[in-house]
Amino acid sequence: MSKKFLSGNEAFAEGIRLARPEVISAYPITPQTIVVERLSEMVEDGSLTAEYVHVESEHSALSCAIGASAAGARAFTATSSQGLLYMAECLYYAAGGRFPIVMMNADRSTALPWNIYGDQRDSLSQLDSGWIQAYAENAQEALDLALMSYKIAENKAVSTPYMANLDGFILTHTYETVDIPEREQADRFLPPYETDNRIDFDNPKNMAFSAGPDTNYIFKFKEHQGVLAARQVIRDTEKEFAEIFGRKYSGLIDTYLTDDADYILVTLGSIAGLCRETADKLRENGVKAGVVRIRYMRPFPNEEIAEALKNARAYGVLEKDISFGNEGAVFTNVNSALKKAGINISGYNFIGGLGGRNISAGDIQDIFSGLINGTDSVNFIGIGGVNNG
């Protein structure tokens, strides 16, 4: 294992190199571009053998990846923001066709107003597209997700595309020291892609067909089961990953000091570190604070969140997203998890970081104050509570 000083984008590209994709379809968009630039260099210098396709749009990027996956090849693409929305049709297509493509999304705000900075409104708008959705916190996790992603997505019980999300700029462009696994280790961890869901010249197939009202729901149920199956496959894959690479991950969520916490902040992505630091400071002052970082939005960690929050007095959900006219999508999902588990505690939503706006330690302290003293149901950081009635 070697160490390198890499940005989140570069770390992810290193992970993809180790995963040996056979077809890469690339279209640039800020802040994703460095991923496709590095991959093109790896193909040029021969450290990665892949068909590198310069597509003319994000729609074609994913359409090409679907074609490659239908040919039985391991396919990769990357996008962000407007690009993710432009290819949205293909997201549902890839998932419905059960093509285990991996895509990196650099989480970025969506126009209008135009903004290139990070928030999570792009990927969270696609929760229903049928993809597994992971959210990395740091560059090391980004690399490790890249390597684990194919193993999870290609598992026969799962056979579902996988979107790895990195906070735009805050994670994609921030440099950290990253452990790079050895090629031999990576090959031992991730075998070549084998599937029956592919073009076969001995037994020709008609793929990506229509299914009417009499059968359509069966395909959709199976698609649902595929994403649900990822719950166990993610755990198994992380166990195997730890055995080979020595780094442990905690499944669909990551908990910090939640066991005895009275006030728990649930969040996702790169802001989690500052949340944990704030929790530490609050504990120095006698406030039992804890943090849950959601690692996977799909499959959603219903049981894990209920387990982590069940003894808390109040919880907050901090997210870089708003479903206009309601609340943040993560808050909705967390509330549903608690309702299904019969847990009835006060919960508050905090919308922050939109368009890349900084979320400060003071903001997070204020959020915890809101949990302790009560606040509005939905709060825009820097503006205040908004009536959700």
Added chain:
Amino acid sequence: MANKVADSISREEFFYGHKACAGCGGSLAVRAALKVLGKNAVSVLPAGCMSAVGFNFPQLCFSNNSIISTFAGTASMLTGVEAGLRAKGYKDFTAVGFAGDGGTADIGIQALSGAIDRNDNIIYICYDNEAYMNTGIQKSGLTPFGAKTTTTPAGQNIHGNIRPKKNMFEIAAAHDIPYAATASVGYLPDFIEKVRKASQIQGTKYIHVIAPCPTGWGIPVDETINIAKEVVDSGLWYLAEYENGQFTLNHKPKSFTSVEDYLKKQGRFKHLTDEDIKIITDSRDKKWDHIEKNFIYR
């Protein structure tokens, strides 16, 4: 000639048991092309008539590997299929797309342009029935001037479609594509030979085949071939190729048959006035001036 060509293609059926309308020109083009390309053809078809009639689980009508693409994604999925199969070590296959006029000239033109730009090793066949037939005969970028569709009604004020067809053949050629051709199912041996020629050329190939739709054109179901001949004989369509930077005309009618006869046989043109017909005839003559100047004939 015709028999020799017929003998040269497979007796096997690759597109069989589908539920296309009687007299469908598009299904004939797909059927003939696959008989040339054989069992190692991998077909990509976007949402449209051919996928609607052939891909209804569990009634799946292609006996070669085939896949539906997104409407805009015929060419980009072809790219992926071709790259993927090559990455898996396959050599003996043909990635072929069959897209309609709307799927090609409107929603799919960006992806097609990208594929030609990359010179991906694919054959793209546009079966042109001159409107969005699958959704019920709406105007596309390849609907001819004057045609009545369900979105270009023929009334007192506007006589159907007010714009001419996009010139997809020359748009493809403008990319300096290795091979582009026009064809008509009325001249099937010519189409078959062009598909065969395309299959032997490396890089991107584009074939634009006129494929009448009796339902949308308002003709009897047994008139498909005749009308597809007549569109060529009247000079409103032409059989040509583009290769090595050169346009070639393959078929030169000694004299054109009547434009008015061609138009008046079809329900979609019944409303046209003498003035409309003159516009169409003048436009044909202008086109042929261009052909005479820029195409070689052999």
